[in-house]
Amino acid sequence: MHRFVDRRRNEASPVEKLDSSSVGGMPAYRLHEEETTLIPRNLRTARTGRGRGPEATRRVVSAGLSASLLTDLHYRDRGGLLLRADSERYCRETLPVAAATAVGLLAVSGSYVLGRQGESGTGLLLYWIGLLLIFVPAGLGLLDPATSRRARITDCLLLGMGLLLAYLILQIHQFVRFDEMLHIRTLHDIRETGRLFTANSGLPVSPRFPGLEVVTNAVAQITRLPPQLSAFLVIVLSRGLLIAGLFLLAEQVTRSAHAAGIAVGIYSCSPQFFFFNAQYSYQTLAVALGVLLLMLVTNEAAGRTETVLAAGAALALTFSHHATSWVFVAILGMVTVAAFTRRDRRTATIFLGITVADLVLVASWAIVSGPLLNRYLGPVFHDAVFQLTGIASGTGETRKISTDSSGTRNPRWETVLIVLSLLIWMATLMPLGPFRRRPAADGRAGAVLRSLRLLQLLYPIALVATIAPKAAEISVRLSTFIFIGLSIITAYSIGWYIENHRRPLRWVVALFGTIAFMGGTLMGSGLDWNRIPGPYLVVADGRSIDSSANAAAQWAARNLPDGAHFAADRELGALLAATGNQYLVIGVPGGGNTGQILFAPSFHAQARDLLRRGQIRYYVIDQRLAEGLPHETYYVVNGEAPKGTRLTHAELGKFDITPGSRRIYDNGAVRIYDVSGLWEDSTSAVRAGR
Numbered sequence: 230m231h232r233f234v235d236r237r238r239n240e241a242s243p244v245e246k247l248d249s250s251s252v253g254g255m256p257a258y259r260l261h262e263e264e265t266t267l268i269p270r271n272l273r274t275a276r277t278g279r280g281r282g283p284e285a286t287r288r289v290v291s292a293g294l295s296a297s298l299l300t301d302l303h304y305r306d307r308g309g310l311l312l313r314a315d316s317e318r319y320c321r322e323t324l325p326v327a328a329a330t331a332v333g334l335l336a337v338s339g340s341y342v343l344g345r346q347g348e349s350g351t352g353l354l355l356y357w358i359g360l361l362l363i364f365v366p367a368g369l370g371l372l373d374p375a376t377s378r379r380a381r382i383t384d385c386l387l388l389g390m391g392l393l394l395a396y397l398i399l400q401i402h403q404f405v406r407f408d409e410m411l412h413i414r415t416l417h418d419i420r421e422t423g424r425l426f427t428a429n430s431g432l433p434v435s436p437r438f439p440g441l442e443v444v445t446n447a448v449a450q451i452t453r454l455p456p457q458l459s460a461f462l463v464i465v466l467s468r469g470l471l472i473a474g475l476f477l478l479a480e481q482v483t484r485s486a487h488a489a490g491i492a493v494g495i496y497s498c499s500p501q502f503f504f505f506n507a508q509y510s511y512q513t514l515a516v517a518l519g520v521l522l523l524m525l526v527t528n529e530a531a532g533r534t535e536t537v538l539a540a541g542a543a544l545a546l547t548f549s550h551h552a553t554s555w556v557f558v559a560i561l562g563m564v565t566v567a568a569f570t571r572r573d574r575r576t577a578t579i580f581l582g583i584t585v586a587d588l589v590l591v592a593s594w595a596i597v598s599g600p601l602l603n604r605y606l607g608p609v610f611h612d613a614v615f616q617l618t619g620i621a622s623g624t625g626e627t628r629k630i631s632t633d634s635s636g637t638r639n640p641r642w643e644t645v646l647i648v649l650s651l652l653i654w655m656a657t658l659m660p661l662g663p664f665r666r667r668p669a670a671d672g673r674a675g676a677v678l679r680s681l682r683l684l685q686l687l688y689p690i691a692l693v694a695t696i697a698p699k700a701a702e703i704s705v706r707l708s709t710f711i712f713i714g715l716s717i718i719t720a721y722s723i724g725w726y727i728e729n730h731r732r733p734l735r736w737v738v739a740l741f742g743t744i745a746f747m748g749g750t751l752m753g754s755g756l757d758w759n760r761i762p763g764p765y766l767v768v769a770d771g772r773s774i775d776s777s778a779n780a781a782a783q784w785a786a787r788n789l790p791d792g793a794h795f796a797a798d799r800e801l802g803a804l805l806a807a808t809g810n811q812y813l814v815i816g817v818p819g820g821g822n823t824g825q826i827l828f829a830p831s832f833h834a835q836a837r838d839l840l841r842r843g844q845i846r847y848y849v850i851d852q853r854l855a856e857g858l859p860h861e862t863y864y865v866v867n868g869e870a871p872k873g874t875r876l877t878h879a880e881l882g883k884f885d886i887t888p889g890s891r892r893i894y895d896n897g898a899v900r901i902y903d904v905s906g907l908w909e910d911s912t913s914a915v916r917a918g919r
Contacts, residue, residue: 271752278404293547322380326366330391333362337395344761352761363391371490374728374733389472396507403769408863409509410803417444430813434605437598440549441514468515474520479717481527482674498746499712515550518542519557527677547590554591556710567679579714611877613638616697628698635858650748656717663726684714768859777898796823797849817843822868832887841908848902
């Protein structure tokens with residue numbers, strides 16, 4: 230094994246770098262003797278008074294004091310010059326990156342404006358120019374061996390925050406992504422009721438893991454900011470915590486700021502970094518907490534403060550996200566096994582205690598939330614296994630890359646970039662060329678390195694799983710954690726190779742990094758319609774939330790009774806649930822779902838029975854649903870109709886022609902019907918018969 234250390238230092242700085250440190254293996258520094266010695270070495274004597282008279286002794290001491298004062302003044306002046314020079318160097322290194330990031334954000338903003346005007350082609354071109362202006366300059370700075378550590382950290386933050394803001398620009402006034410609106414409902418319930426664990430029918434498991442919403446509510450109360458801006462601030466803080474935690478973790482295990490910066494750059498290429506892990510969703514906060522936990526427990530010299538912070542991070546993680554908390558339990562378990570295989574009994578004992586404590590915490594809360602977790606995660610894993618076994622037996626259908634359920638396709642060049650990015654990451658697993666160099670460390674860092682290497686080796690398995698639609702959802706989620714290991718291990722190899730080869734190599738690496746960044750972003754953010762705004766699309770996440778949808782949601786929040794049961798399509802349902810105090814019905818007690826009501830040719834007995842069992846008083850209908858197939862797999866929920874079945878105007882029209890269904894709101898595109906008359910009479914009759 231070869232170890233490479235970031236050897237760059239300010240040559241004029243009167244400090245000396247030590248080979249090792251007692252603080253987590255991090256570089257330590259000490260002042261040169263000249264700065265701390267009262268009498269210069271050339272004027273000191275072990276026996277000042279022996280063989281000299283008092284006057285001679287006084288002259289020697291006086292000369293020594295004068296010389297020391299002059300030396301002190303010299304170093305103080307020199308220190309001031311060094312600070313000034315260091316500041317100038319820092320500005321030279323970071324200002325171009327900051328300027329490029331600002332211009333990139335302006336370009337992305339312009340692309341969103343063009344998208345709203347229907348200029349999607351020009352808008353997408355400007356969109357990618359903006360993202361590359363954020364990624365490439367920061368990446369070049371992180372690859373440069375001469376970049377100072379302070380500038381490296383700044384470049385990491387500019388990269389991470391720049392990409393985050395490029396996504397959040399559209400969300401400043403309103404979250405319109407499906408998952409985000411479901412979490413806004415949980416936040417709304419906490420603020421309105423002052424209690425936790427209020428049922429959320431759109432995402433039943435969310436109230437059981439309310440860490441994100443609790444933090445947001447606390448920020449809103451402390452700062453007096455509106456909930457939207459408070460949520461925005463929590464996302465920004467989560468991203469900052471993730472970037473700082475990943476940088477420090479990588480620096481601890483590789484002992485190189487150069488490798489740590491490259492690791493952050495590589496992680497920004499992961500499929501979920503730009504899109505999913507920038508959303509107002511519980512995984513966004515949970516991943517940051519998990520990285521913070523891993524960074525804190527890796528520190529060899531962790532004291533009481535670090536221990537308390539690690540315990541707090543573990544507790545917050547447990548109550549923030551179910552899957553992420555279990556993933557980090559598994560990572561800690563791998564670290565423990567790695568320490569035992571290295572026969573490092575002290576490290577193994579420490580990590581065994583940490584793992585057991587975290588396991589007890591996570592398992593205890595999972596037991597409490599067991600039924601909800603089973604109903605939420607059970608179908609996902611069942612469908613994934615069913616699809617994979619079907620493909621293996623030749624009876625299943627493989628997933629089509631860059632194609633959605635409506636048949637919309639991305640350009641072929643985007644598919645090529647996705648494939649190239651996958652090949653690049655596969656190449657990093659092979660012990661060839663620069664990737665023969667792997668980091669080596671002892672103690673906690675060594676055990677963590679082995680577990681990170683194992684995470685990296687899981688990448689091919691996750692890649693194979695993407696052939697099935699449901700398995701692909703799980704696989705892409707796992708990439709968030711796999712890339713923690715892949716980024717750190719690969720960053721060490723790349724950093725060592727750049728330091729020991731010619732300068733043009735940095736530009737070659739930057740080119741491959743750009744391909745990997747674009748491919749990863751394309752893979753994680755779906756089709757082009759999902760990147761920039763534009764005209765209404767049928768069940769297409771944020772593209773289905775327009776002025777008509779918002780007007781209907783605002784009217785419903787003001788005029789429908791609190792707690793009233795309503796049904797709607799996937800996007801409108803989430804929007805109304807996030808806006809008002811009404812209760813969204815998706816699955817119907819006793820079996821069935823509200824999507825089956827939409828597809829019913831008329832309000833026959835089965836449709837009325839679904840309304841009755843769901844106690845559905847209002848149905849919200851977007852007339853544009855009949856314009857095409859949904860872009861997000863289904864109109865309401867899985868199981869509503871055979872795959873590929875399209876809604877018709879006649880099926881939607883039954884709400885207008887059936888007695889007992891009364892239209893109470895209509896803005897042209899969206900209508901709200903009071904359907905209680907279709908089932909309340911039968912319910913009364915049943916009760917009377919009893």
